[in-house]
Amino acid sequence: xxxxxxxxxxxxxxxxxxxxxxxxxxxxxxxxxxxxxxxxxxxxxxxxxxxxxxxxxxxxxxxxxxxxxxxxxxxxxxxxxxxxxxxxxxxxxxxxxxxxxxxxxxxxxxxxxxxxxxxxxxxxxxxxxxxxxxxxxxxxxxxxxxxxxxxxxxxxxxxxxxxxxxxxxxxxxxxxxxxxxxxxxxxxxxxxxxxxxxxxxxxxxxxxxxxxxxxxxxxxxxxxxxxxxxxxxxxxxxxxxxxxxxxxxxxxxxxxxxxxxxxxxxxxxxxxxxxxxxxxxxxxxxxxxxxxxxxxxxxxxxxxxxxxxxxxxxxxxxxxxxxxxxxx
Numbered sequence: 001x002x003x004x005x006x007x008x009x010x011x012x013x014x015x016x017x018x019x020x021x022x023x024x025x026x027x028x029x030x031x032x033x034x035x036x037x038x039x040x041x042x043x044x045x046x047x048x049x050x051x052x053x054x055x056x057x058x059x060x061x062x063x064x065x066x067x068x069x070x071x072x073x074x075x076x077x078x079x080x081x082x083x084x085x086x087x088x089x090x091x092x093x094x095x096x097x098x099x100x101x102x103x104x105x106x107x108x109x110x111x112x113x114x115x116x117x118x119x120x121x122x123x124x125x126x127x128x129x130x131x132x133x134x135x136x137x138x139x140x141x142x143x144x145x146x147x148x149x150x151x152x153x154x155x156x157x158x159x160x161x162x163x164x165x166x167x168x169x170x171x172x173x174x175x176x177x178x179x180x181x182x183x184x185x186x187x188x189x190x191x192x193x194x195x196x197x198x199x200x201x202x203x204x205x206x207x208x209x210x211x212x213x214x215x216x217x218x219x220x221x222x223x224x225x226x227x228x229x230x231x232x233x234x235x236x237x238x239x240x241x242x243x244x245x246x247x248x249x250x251x252x253x254x255x256x257x258x259x260x261x262x263x264x265x266x267x268x269x270x271x272x273x274x275x276x277x278x279x280x281x282x283x284x285x286x287x288x289x290x291x292x293x294x295x296x297x298x299x300x301x302x303x304x305x306x307x308x309x310x311x312x313x314x315x316x317x318x319x320x321x322x323x324x325x326x327x328x
Contacts, residue, residue: 001201007194012217014187015052019221022180023048028173050248052218055188057253061261069257070265071210073249074273079219080242081280082311084226089304092230096239096288104243105285116274122267129258136251204322207266
């Protein structure tokens with residue numbers, strides 16, 4: 001048990017560190033190739049912060065632990081919206097101005113609803129996986145088009161210009177990219193091995209482990225990025241990181257899980273976890289959109305407290321139900 005716990009802690013720490021190296025290398029390389037700042041921010045940075053979820057789910061699905069893969073995707077989205085934005089708003093209320101985000105929020109809601117309808121039969125099939133991955137490609141292309149056609153007055157452009165590293169030599173960018181990817185793979189294997197061991201030791205399902213320990217751990221890059229952005233006054237990035245990561249989690253993480261390890265899953269995902277994820281997404285959309293005619297809104301500290309409390313209550317409920325199931 002101690003060995004499994006050490007593996008989870010070490011895996012999470014290495015996963016977070018290697019994700020930062022991977023993002024820095026990918027962003028530096030893209031910038032050296034002349035890719036625009038907004039495209040880098042909306043695609044490469046979002047992809048990089050979701051890399052832990054994707055690799056953990058790929059490893060879990062490959063090893064036959066599809067519950068971890070599915071729980072990681074849904075649980076990470078819940079953690080992103082309730083924990084990441086909740087804690088960030090407690091530190092600094094988030095005012096959202098970007099017209100780019102006002103278009104991505106409805107897209108995120110539609111994708112969540114369509115995915116829930118696809119999975120309503122309780123099966124994540126290989127066809128579902130291919131459809132989701134195809135959707136990810138379509139969203140990436142749409143995002144690139146959005147970045148190219150966005151006006152120069154979009155505040156998200158200025159914020160990304162401040163955040164994305166400049167003038168990185170290609171050799172260093174390639175080194176960071178490759179090193180980050182290799183360590184992401186290694187740390188994912190360590191994390192999944194430790195999580196499966198803990199699940200078996202306590203007699204809980206892989207799904208619960210995916211929704212709790214792994215979901216929180218793989219959301220740490222988003223938490224660090226959003227807090228750092230909010231403290232610098234870059235509120236649109238703080239929210240944009242979560243929206244972009246959620247899109248990747250639904251389409252890419254579930255898509256990878258379905259393609260590599262299709263199969264049935266616990267229907268509680270559809271009855272408990274998906275509705276909570278949708279409810280959080282709707283609430284955040286209303287906050288970010290605002291109730292005024294200026295097209296902006298603020299996630300206040302009280303909202304951050306509500307979001308964080310919701311996440312803690314959800315996690316407590318999961319542990320309580322898992323403890324009851326194992327006792328029975």
